Amino acid sequence: MESPAVTPPLKFILESLLFAAQKPLTAKELNDFLALAAQDETAPEATPFKKVREDDIVTALTELEQDHQTAARSYRLACIGESWQFVSQPEFAPWLRALLGRKARPPRLSQPGVETLTIIAYRQPTTRAEIEQIRGVSVDGVMQTLLERGLIEAAGRAEVVGRPVTYVTTPLFLEYFGIRALEDLPAADELRRLPVQRPDALITADPNPATAPDGTAPPQAELPIEEVRPAPVEPSPIPPQPDPASTPPAPEAPQNP
Numbered sequence: 001m002e003s004p005a006v007t008p009p010l011k012f013i014l015e016s017l018l019f020a021a022q023k024p025l026t027a028k029e030l031n032d033f034l035a036l037a038a039q040d041e042t043a044p045e046a047t048p049f050k051k052v053r054e055d056d057i058v059t060a061l062t063e064l065e066q067d068h069q070t071a072a073r074s075y076r077l078a079c080i081g082e083s084w085q086f087v088s089q090p091e092f093a094p095w096l097r098a099l100l101g102r103k104a105r106p107p108r109l110s111q112p113g114v115e116t117l118t119i120i121a122y123r124q125p126t127t128r129a130e131i132e133q134i135r136g137v138s139v140d141g142v143m144q145t146l147l148e149r150g151l152i153e154a155a156g157r158a159e160v161v162g163r164p165v166t167y168v169t170t171p172l173f174l175e176y177f178g179i180r181a182l183e184d185l186p187a188a189d190e191l192r193r194l195p196v197q198r199p200d201a202l203i204t205a206d207p208n209p210a211t212a213p214d215g216t217a218p219p220q221a222e223l224p225i226e227e228v229r230p231a232p233v234e235p236s237p238i239p240p241q242p243d244p245a246s247t248p249p250a251p252e253a254p255q256n257p
Helices: 010-020 027-037 044-049 054-071 090-100 111-123 128-135 140-148 171-177 189-193
Strands: 075-080 083-088 152-157 165-169
Touching: 010 027, 010 054, 010 083, 027 044, 027 054, 054 075, 083 090, 111 128, 111 140, 111 165, 128 140, 140 152
Parallel strands: none
Antiparallel strands: 075 083, 152 165
């Protein structure tokens, strides 16, 4: 008689998935694998995890992260950009480089690039004009570099006159700096509160301003009309006409012989 299958704790199931995964996994992706495993009729031990809340998965992963930190092994569990993965500890880098070789890394960001990226990270979504007001210089070249490296992206348009493009950071930005989420950025309240001159807001932010909720045309806002009076037109001076009596006769053309 076979002994009934034992259902392991949730955190160890998640550990096995992350250990075998070829890429970082989010809590949602892990939840999808749990639901997929529960469909296997030959694995009744997977049925209890058919419907697990993502909050419970994050709680189990956090507990697992603390377990690995306490164990002080050569690797740890890390959450970078809301995705979980096992990473090696920095002190073991020399031996891992000997095994795997040196991986070509993109060049480090310049100081203007770091400053511009910092402004976007703390004030996103923000426009190019706002960034230039804070830095005091043009950022066209720096913005193009950040876009090409995938650290920022266009997120829409601001509801102000001209509808300028707004920019935000990407998940690659979190991975580049090893940050779990934007909430984990160091406090920079002064940078967030730094005033900038914004263009005037649009009259309406309604995505469909031509139609009111009841299907009728919305009333038009009445703008104050100033009385415009035509400027007085001064008569143009008439040049004096020559006196025929005082005008000498024109010389006659010579006659050919």
